[in-house]
Amino acid sequence: MTQFISSLFTFLPWLFIFYTSFVILFYLVILFISARQLRSEYGFNSKEAEEDLLDSFDTKPVSILVPAYNEEAGIYNSVRSLLSIYYPEYEVIVINDGSTDKTAETMIEAFQMVKINFVVRTRIPVAEINGIYRSTIYENVYMIDKKNGGKADALNAGINLSHYPYICSLDGDSVLERNAFLKVIKPVLDSDGEVIAVGGSVRIANGCHIEGGEVMTVGLSKKPLVVMQVIEYLRAFLIGRIGLSRHNLLLIISGAFGVFEKESVTRIGGYRTDTVGEDMDLVVRLHRMIKDRGLKKKILYVPDPVCWTEAPESALYLRRQRQRWHRGLCEVIWNNKDMLFNPKYGLVGVLSMAYFFLIELMGVFVELLGYLLILFGLLFSFISVEITVLIASLSFLYGSVLSMGGVLLEEWSLRKYPKPRDIVRLFFFALSETFWYRPLMIKWRLEGFFQFLAGKKDWGEMKRIGVGAKTEAK
Secondary structure (H helix, E strand, O other), X not given: OHXXXXXXXXXXXXXXXXXXXXXXXXXXXXXXXXXXXXXXXOOOXXXXXXXXXXXXXXXXXXXXXXXXXXXXXXXXXXXXXXXXXXXXXXXXXXXXXXXXXXXXXXXXHHOOEEEEOOOOOOOOXXXXXXXXXXXXXXXXXXXXXXXXXXXXXXXXXXXXXXXXXXXXXXXXXXXXOOOHXXXXXXXXXXXXXXXXXXXXXXXXXXXXEEEOOEEEEOOOOOOHHHHHHHHHHHHHHHHHHHHHHHXXXXXXXXXXXXEEEHHHHHHOOXXXXXXXXXXXXXXXXXXXXXXXXXXXXXXXXXXXXXXXXXXXXXXHHHHHHHHHHHHHHHHHHHHOHHHOOOHHHHHHHHHHHHHHHHHHHOHHHXXXXXXXXXXXXXXXXXXXXXXXXXXXXHHHHHHHXXXXXXXXXXXXXXXXXXXXXXXXXXXXXXXXXXXXXXXXXXXXXXXXXXXXXXXXXXXOOOOOOOEOOXXXXX
């Protein structure tokens, strides 16, 4: 038994070292690719280019779908922000998914909506619809009032009602920058239909000054949990998604902000309703369709168009969110396991799916192993001091330093945070990530994994303060 324990503590540290070194190298390569891509393509930010698209006859009309469950606090600001975007032709469809608060009443009163008789072609089966409403002051604003069926079912209902060839999924607590749609639709126009899905960046609205559904000034929340989420979003969007998108390997378009070709989405049956990872699952199944049918289609990410969304401010709701996210990842990998390491699906199967399985899903166990090895190394001397220091250094590099890379890319290119003190705070909190935030994420992601094994399906209640309902930045 003693020999076994000794062998185990010889093997496990080197397993962690080799795994973490490989992951860090992978991320550094992605960081380099993302930096080059971000720098070379950030030219699309001129007023002239935006005005050309605004007046172009080729600009595609878009149906904006806003699933809303108990979004009373933020739904007005979200819809108001959509009504002020710069885009020639679009409609807003709010889907009230059986809310138990006053989401529907808020919409009806604020936008003077009336119930209409409208025959909907049901291309995708959905839960029972109670009624369809249309604003009497904004003819492009609709609301579907339906029984609760979950976010995916609500989006499918919106797809059935939509009139336009492109759809945009947008969370009910989100606020769009006015020129976001002009920028996110540009790859579709440039590709002449080759691009069937585009995702934009999602940023944290907590701490921003928002009036009338528009971000007036960008600020940083005073709450450490929110600041860490800002850093996470920068790392995920500016490092991970840009690098994967460059080679058509993107597997996630955030449910908070993404544009899709409607025909492609309906062809694969819309959003899957038996998973909480419906946004990632949709993109994976679009890749499956592309490969199975031999289509020359692309799915891209554009870093500049930004959607601002509300982040959980308490540990209780952040924990539920991260449990759900990891559970959703497990469900997507399991439901599409035949694509994993499968050369039939090209680099999507052998690289993208492998990345999400080996690093995003299983990486939580390796990270936990690292912390345990450091703890045992310090307390019980099972591991040499040199190996313990190496493991701690790799853990710090894997967590904090890569997060700092995301902050650096933000400051180097997009510069959404105008105050120098905000950038300094982001760097400071990025440095501290390994010591307190990542252990929390490991715990909550592990809980999500075991919830997946237990077959849990519900979303978990989330409390909203409403973006723009209060501001922390002055």
